Amino acid sequence: MWQSLLNNIIEGNFKALARAISLVENEVEGYEQFLSELPNSHISIVGITGPPGAGKSTLVDALIGYWVNQGKRIAVLCIDPSSPFNLGALLGDRIRMTEWYTHPNVFIRSLATRGSLGGLHPHIIEITELVQAAPFDCIIVETVGVGQSEIEIVGLADTTVVVVVPEAGDEVQTMKAGLMEIADLFVVNKSDRPDSDIFVRNLRSMLSQGSHELFETPVLKTIASNKQGISELAVAIALHQQHIISSEKKVWLLTERVYQLIQQKKMKGIEKEAIRKNIENQIHLPGFNLFNFANKYNDAS
Ligand SMILES: Nc1nc2c(ncn2[C@@H]2O[C@H](COP(=O)(O)OP(=O)(O)OP(=O)(O)O)[C@@H](O)[C@H]2O)c(=O)[nH]1
Numbered sequence: 351m352w353q354s355l356l357n358n359i360i361e362g363n364f365k366a367l368a369r370a371i372s373l374v375e376n377e378v379e380g381y382e383q384f385l386s387e388l389p390n391s392h393i394s395i396v397g398i399t400g401p402p403g404a405g406k407s408t409l410v411d412a413l414i415g416y417w418v419n420q421g422k423r424i425a426v427l428c429i430d431p432s433s434p435f436n437l438g439a440l441l442g443d444r445i446r447m448t449e450w451y452t453h454p455n456v457f458i459r460s461l462a463t464r465g466s467l468g469g470l471h472p473h474i475i476e477i478t479e480l481v482q483a484a485p486f487d488c489i490i491v492e493t494v495g496v497g498q499s500e501i502e503i504v505g506l507a508d509t510t511v512v513v514v515v516p517e518a519g520d521e522v523q524t525m526k527a528g529l530m531e532i533a534d535l536f537v538v539n540k541s542d543r544p545d546s547d548i549f550v551r552n553l554r555s556m557l558s559q560g561s562h563e564l565f566e567t568p569v570l571k572t573i574a575s576n577k578q579g580i581s582e583l584a585v586a587i588a589l590h591q592q593h594i595i596s597s598e599k600k601v602w603l604l605t606e607r608v609y610q611l612i613q614q615k616k617m618k619g620i621e622k623e624a625i626r627k628n629i630e631n632q633i634h635l636p637g638f639n640l641f642n643f644a645n646k647y648n649d650a651s
């Protein structure tokens with residue numbers, strides 16, 4: 351079964367790809383062996399992240415249109431933190447892009463995080479590798495920038511696009527902590543709003559203060575709902591991807607992914623909530639010792 355599944359994926363069969371993703375999500379027996387047989391692939395992954403409602407999906411929708419017009423094949427993975435269910439389904443109106451569901455060159459899949467708090471998706475690395483086995487030109491991963499997921503996407507995406515909207519000036523300040531470091535590209539979407547130019551200027555000046563890298567983080571303006579600024583964004587993404595081929599980022603990225611895979615395996619079956627309950631039960635025992643307690647988990651793995 352697995353071998354013919356892989357062959358079909360490589361040939362570009364979307365049904366086979368969708369099925370394989372489900373098998374990996376559900377850790378169906380044999381999936382690890384299957385993953386170990388995936389071919390080496392270097393299709394770029396573009397991460398799109400940013401606060402809820404910034405227009406990420408609208409932007410992805412417009413990008414798909416731009417690339418499809420150039421004859422490209424696109425995969426989109428949307429990570430949905432809000433759904434506690436693993437429906438693997440198209441989750442209501444959070445996902446726009448409806449016009450693309452049936453397009454032969456576009457594959458769209460929504461992945462629920464299954465309550466893995468702050469995380470992207472327990473198998474996102476495996477799933478993106480799997481998608482890379484199919485003949486796409488570009489893979490987009492959309493995540494809502496909440497908590498840790500924006501940090502994790504850095505290890506996942508070759509190019510991380512951070513989407514923000516022009517709001518009150520001080521939002522640039524609060525955003526600074528998390529999003530500044532991870533962005534390869536900033537998009538100020540909803541530039542139809544007043545004061546967007548001031549916002550862009552503030553953002554640029556803030557970035558230039560902290561910048562000591564060769565690749566200065568570009569700030570682009572878009573109005574995704576009118577498909578404005580899309581070709582500029584596609585060009586900026588392509589430029590960044592040329593840049594990283596000649597940099598060490600690829601090696602760094604793979605190191606991050608391997609590190610996460612090792613961590614995931616080592617932490618398998620260890621749940622913080624279970625630890626909390628065990629501590630609650632044992633904390634008043636006279637013999638309670640933090641190190642002995644922790645060692646039980648180390649020994650078990
Ligand atoms: N005025 C304006 N509205 C926009 C623009 N881009 C998107 N929107 C609207 O903003 C709302 C949210 O857009 P989405 O694309 O769903 O935003 P998102 O970031 O994907 O949202 P989540 O996935 O829920 O975090 C929608 O009503 C869009 O029509 C824009 O450039 N200008």
Ligand SMILES: [Mg+2]
Pocket residue numbers: 406407408444445446492
């Ligand atoms: Mg969205």
